[in-house]
Structure formats: structure tokens, C-alpha cells
Amino acid sequence: MINKKGQIAMALLVAVFLVVSLVTLGAFVYFDKDIKVQSGELSQVIQEKEFVNDYVYWKAISIGKEVVKKGQSENRKVGIKDYQEFAKDKNYGVKGAEDFFSKVENGEFIFEFEDGKYNFEMKKVRIVGDKGLNVISSNRDLKFSLD
Amino acid sequence: MGKVLKFGLEVIMFQGGQMHNRKGVIGFSIVSFVSLIATIFIIGIFLFLSFTLSKTKGIDLGDSECLSCGFDNPDLLFKSIDVDGKGEVLVGEFLMMYHRGGISNFMVESQLKKLVDKYNSCLILGHDSKSFQGIWDGALTGSQYKYLQDDFFLEFSKDYVRVGSYSEFRAKFSEYDKKGLLKKGIFFGRDGEKIYTMSYYGGCLND
Numbered sequence: 001m002i003n004k005k006g007q008i009a010m011a012l013l014v015a016v017f018l019v020v021s022l023v024t025l026g027a028f029v030y031f032d033k034d035i036k037v038q039s040g041e042l043s044q045v046i047q048e049k050e051f052v053n054d055y056v057y058w059k060a061i062s063i064g065k066e067v068v069k070k071g072q073s074e075n076r077k078v079g080i081k082d083y084q085e086f087a088k089d090k091n092y093g094v095k096g097a098e099d100f101f102s103k104v105e106n107g108e109f110i111f112e113f114e115d116g117k118y119n120f121e122m123k124k125v126r127i128v129g130d131k132g133l134n135v136i137s138s139n140r141d142l143k144f145s146l147d
Numbered sequence: 148m149g150k151v152l153k154f155g156l157e158v159i160m161f162q163g164g165q166m167h168n169r170k171g172v173i174g175f176s177i178v179s180f181v182s183l184i185a186t187i188f189i190i191g192i193f194l195f196l197s198f199t200l201s202k203t204k205g206i207d208l209g210d211s212e213c214l215s216c217g218f219d220n221p222d223l224l225f226k227s228i229d230v231d232g233k234g235e236v237l238v239g240e241f242l243m244m245y246h247r248g249g250i251s252n253f254m255v256e257s258q259l260k261k262l263v264d265k266y267n268s269c270l271i272l273g274h275d276s277k278s279f280q281g282i283w284d285g286a287l288t289g290s291q292y293k294y295l296q297d298d299f300f301l302e303f304s305k306d307y308v309r310v311g312s313y314s315e316f317r318a319k320f321s322e323y324d325k326k327g328l329l330k331k332g333i334f335f336g337r338d339g340e341k342i343y344t345m346s347y348y349g350g351c352l353n354d
Contacts, residue, residue, distance in 0.1 A: 054221070054225055055225065055335075058225035058227070059237065062227040062235045062236075065235060092236075092240045093336060093337040094336060095335060095336070095337050096335070
């Protein structure tokens with residue numbers, strides 16, 4: 001029979017080993033779940049970014065059409081100032097499209113009448129999709145013409 | 148506290164059943180304690196970094212292609228309608244306004260009718276702000292109907308407009324779904340706000 005206190009140390013060692021093993025096992029299980037959650041989050045970020053990509057384009061056209069319509073009704077050519085004026089009330093708070101509205105406000109775009117049509121051009125609009133701390137962004141040039 | 152330390156010291160001193168010299172044991176204890184703290188600290192850093200770094204993914208894709216540029220026919224949610232008092236508004240924005248409150252069912256019905264009349268087309272639309280599963284997957288099976296809290300279904304046909312809830316439109320949606328004509332859409336607002344839609348917009352089908 002070995003002395004009692006030595007056995008306590010041995011027993012503690014076994015207990016510590018068991019606890020560490022269980023924690024490691026738990027980490028494996030938790031890691032597996034976490035991958036699924038993260039994958040879902042990333043997929044949503046990509047989806048959101050693609051949405052903003054489309055939204056910004058069609059929103060720019062929608063505002064442009066309205067501005068052109070106004071010009072036609074007043075029988076005059078419209079320009080950047082008119083576009084800015086209309087865009088002021090057209091931001092309904094779509095997340096990720098802030099850069100577009102900011103560029104419109106700062107006049108960082110072209111909207112001019114040339115060769116019988118209105119040409120719109122905006123360089124490097126930042127498109128962002130994010131969920132939590134995951135962020136995916138890109139830049140795109142917006143360009144279209146309206147009759 | 149003193150008793151605990153004394154006991155701990157005795158346990159270490161009797162390791163292997165042999166009594167070691169006291170100073171050596173104290174030195175050993177100090178080294179063990181420092182090693183333990185260092186190990187816990189390193190594990191802590193490892194865990195902290197693995198949890199934080201895994202979530203701080205900032206991916207910049209640089210310049211991206213203008214994928215939808217040049218297309219004349221946007222998805223329903225990106226179509227522009229001239230809403231009374233608001234001017235040109237995208238369908239998705241309009242539905243978002245409805246779900247935020249302040250726009251009546253009648254207003255939605257009358258404004259969307261313009262879209263149908265303009266292109267002489269038909270529209271069947273279900274939208275919901277509460278649940279992705281509800282309107283996308285559950286609507287047809289009914290299993291997730293409980294999630295559809297503020298559902299609002301519309302049908303614009305050649306001769307009539309029908310507005311109602313999910314239960315009234317279930318059969319109609321199933322029919323379109325079987326033909327592969329239903330289109331799912333999401334419109335993202337601010338702070339996690341989303342509008343889920345299931346729709347058919349196009350030429351009128353024979354009933």
C-alpha cells in the first residue's frame with residue numbers, strides 16, 4: 001500500500017486528464033456546429049451583397065427615369081442638380097447602398113444629355129454585404145443611358 | 148486558506164510516496180505554478196483568437212462586374228412603380244414601407260395594380276417580413292403557417308383582383324409552384340429588416 005497523500009495526487013492527475021479530455025471533445029462538437037453557423041452567415045453576406053449590387057443599379061435608373069420625366073414635363077434638360085434633388089427623398093434605408101447615396105449627395109457622378117439621351121455614370125460605388133463581423137465588399141461602376 | 152496551501156504542499160512533497168527536501172519542493176511548486184499560469188494564459192490567447200479572428204472576415208473583392216447592367220427586365224422587387232405621393236419607388240421598397248406601417252392594404256393593392264395594367268400582365272404575390280421559412284418553404288406545405296404573422300397575398304388577373312391571407316391562396320400558390328413559375332425574393336432593409344416574397348409576374352395563364 002502506497003501512502004495516502006501520494007494517491008491523492010495520482011487521483012487528481014486522473015481527474016484533470018478526464019476534464020481536459022471532455023473539454024477537448026466538447027471543443028470538437030462545438031467547432032462542428034460553429035462551421036454550420038458561419039457557413040450560413042457567409043452565405044447570407046454574399047446574398048446581401050448581390051442584392052445591394054442589383055438594388056443600386058435599379059435604384060439609380062428609377063431616380064433617373066423620374067428626373068427625366070420631370071424634365072420632359074417642364075420641357076427642359078435636366079442635370080446633376082435635378083438628380084441630387086430627387087435622390088434626397090429616395091433613400092429608404094437599404095443597408096449597403098450608403099455609398100451610392102453619399103456619392104449622389106457629393107455630386108460624384110455624371111448625368112448629362114448627349115446624343116439624344118441622358119447618360120449616367122458613377123465610378124467605384126462601394127457595395128457592401130455584412131452580417132455580424134463578416135463583411136464582403138466590392139466596387140463597381142454604374143453606367144446607363146435613358147431616352 | 149493556509150490549510151489548503153499546506154495540504155497542497157504536502158501532496159506535492161509526498162509524490163511517489165517519498166518525502167523530498169522542503170526547499171526543493173517549494174521551488175518545484177513555484178515552477179509548476181508559473182508553468183500552469185503560463186499554459187492557461189496561452190490556451191486563453193488561443194481560444195480568444197480562434198473565436199474572434201474566425202468572425203472578423205473582411206473580404207474586399209476589388210472591382211466587380213456590373214452583372215445586371217444592360218438587362219431591361221429586372222426582378223419584380225426591383226421594378227419601379229409610380230406611387231401616389233411618393234413618385235417612383237421600387238416594388239421591394241414599397242413592400243418594405245407597407246411592413247414598416249403607414250401604408251394600407253388598399254394602397255398596396257391599388258399601386259401594384261398599376262404595374263399589372265402597365266404591362267398587361269398578371270401578378271400573384273405573397274410577402275412577409277417575419278419569417279424566411281414561413282413564406283418560402285412553409286407556405287406551400289402549411290407546416291410553417293404559424294410564422295406568417297403579417298402575410299398579405301394578392302392576385303391580379305385579367306378580370307379581377309383578389310386580396311387575402313395565406314389560407315385563401317394556398318391552392319393557387321401550389322398550382323404555380325408545380326409549374327415552376329414561382330419566384331422567391333428577398334429585399335433587405337436596414338438593421339436586419341427583410342421582406343420575403345414569393346411571386347409570379349408575367350403573362351396571364353389560362354385558369
